[in-house]
Amino acid sequence: MSISPKVTPIYQTSVFTFEDLNALEAYFQEPGQHYMYTRYGNPNSEELAQEINKLERGAGAVVTSSGMSAILTAVLVYAQAGDHVLCAEEIYGGSSSLLSNELTRLGIEVTYVPTADIFSLEGHVRENTKLLLAETISNPMMTVMDLAQLAQVCQRKGLKLVVDNTFASPILTRPLELGADLVIHSVTKYLSGHSDVTAGVVISKAEADSTRAAQIMRTWGLNLSPFESWLGARGLKTLKLRMREHSSNAQAVAEFLEQHPKVQAVFYPGLFNHPQHAMAKQQGNGLCGGMLSFRIADDAEAVNRFMHALTHIPFAPSLAGVTTSLSYPLGTSHRGLTKEQQEKMGITVGLIRLSVGIEEAEELIADLGKALEAI
Ligand SMILES: Cc1ncc(COP(=O)(O)O)c(C=O)c1O
Structure with a gap:
């Protein structure tokens, strides 16, 4: 009897078994085809990541335990101790707490760019500035960012553009197509849509950034659980x-x-x-x-x-x-x-x-x- 469910089952397991050493080798040779340990990868989190990646037209996506861990991952893809990041002043409070209270302790400096300066960045960029973080639609005043214009200025200044697309969703706006380098979401919000999941995602324009995001997710332990991934994938369908x-x-x-x-x-x-x-x-x-x-x-x-x-x-x-x-x-x-x-x-x-x-x-x-x- 062969069982072929229409919907991916929930792989509620922390680890996968191997038949022998050949199977172990196959895991390392063909990444994405086999699984070893759920923190590294799980069919449910992979499914959710791939579906979101398609919607955002990315080169790869990594799902994380929350929107906050997605923002952390995104910043760490481009910045390390000694670097400086820019952030739009109209930003989710959790993002500014992460940057101002936590990442500064790890040696990453932050400057908030007033809305009036956002399309020039005049006087805010330093030699060690790596990225700008901004939101497609801001909370709570619903200011909409012209992402194509923002991407142009970032390119001119040699900065990576990281966009929090939570309020818009890829149905409204696909920031990678407008010139952004990384997109993050609090999947907790529209992507899941039913107020029963806490999750995040990082989608990259460059495959290398996605590989790096996956490394950060695994090593910092920012992975999403199989059940939350399954719920997210289910919500995403509508x-x-x-x-x-x-x-x-x-x-x-x-x-x-x-x-x-x-x-x-x-x-x-x-x-x-x-x-x-x-x-x-x-x-x-x-x-x-x-x-x-x-x-x-x-x-x-x-x-x-x-x-x-x-x-x-x-x-x-x-x-x-x-x-x-x-x-x-x-x-x-x-x-x-x-x-x-x-x-x-x-x-x-x-x-x-x-x-x-x-x-x-x-x-x-x-x-x-x-x-x-x-x-
Ligand atoms: C725009 C935005 N980004 C990120 C987050 C953080 O997401 P999470 O609560 O899933 O960690 C939120 C949470 O409200 C948000 O509104």
């Missing part, structure tokens, strides 16, 4: 459908919020008044994703009343699941910034971030409308 639905729902919700008298401002690239609207549409393949932020009165009690009055939308400080949730940047992701930094970025008491899911848009709008009336 990514395209989900991104279309996230985007059309977010557009409808943004348009609703924009005209509501209790809403002072809406930040969504799909709105005409968004500063990068035209570029975002073009770079996003006509889609703007499911993330948006909006501002109500800068009054914590009003925010609490709004949260209490929602029936279907929970306050959950993550994003990109199939069901809608909201987050509060001032109290979660951007809590560690100084008051001046928060104000400069527009992160005020009344700023709420929505991760718009794939429910019926009318239901979401009804829930939001009811809660806005309650403030």
Whole structure:
């Protein structure tokens, strides 16, 4: 009897057996055809990596235990003690903590580039600068980065461009095609899509960078478990459908919020008044994703009343699941910034971030409308 499952089974094993010395030799001669130890490689993590690599059109991908370990891997591919890295100032708080609090202790210096200087990098590049880290769409103000322009300046300055493509997903944007060298994702978000996985991925334009990323993943022990890999691969199968639905729902919700008298401002690239609207549409393949932020009165009690009055939308400080949730940047992701930094970025008491899911848009709008009336 031969068993051939349609779906890859979960190889929930930490180690693989060998028949004899010839089988061991085959493992070393034909990498990717055989497995030895799950930290080095496992069919489930390989499947997830290969599927994401196809979507991002890379030369190779490595999955990791989290988005954070993907960022760590990406930086270590290009930088070592004595090197300097640049980072866009509008960046996920965990990325800046990793760079400022941890990698500096290993001798890697970091400078944050103000948004106004990002396309010139004037005065920020040193002889030992190796890379620039930036996000396709920033959190929580949804600033969209012109990646082709950024890649050009990086090339001129001899820097590698590392792009965190988490908020966009490869359905909207493929940074490698626009000139980036490495792409990372928190697979925890859209790629998995169901709020039940913590994972990351590094995708490379050059095969040699992928080999190096795999070495770092194995040696630092940043591997992803077989079950999380399996869940990720399963989620990925519906990514395209989900991104279309996230985007059309977010557009409808943004348009609703924009005209509501209790809403002072809406930040969504799909709105005409968004500063990068035209570029975002073009770079996003006509889609703007499911993330948006909006501002109500800068009054914590009003925010609490709004949260209490929602029936279907929970306050959950993550994003990109199939069901809608909201987050509060001032109290979660951007809590560690100084008051001046928060104000400069527009992160005020009344700023709420929505991760718009794939429910019926009318239901979401009804829930939001009811809660806005309650403030
Ligand atoms: C843009 C972005 N990059 C990276 C991360 C880190 O990912 P993880 O939580 O999977 O480690 C996050 C987490 O929220 C994120 O939003």
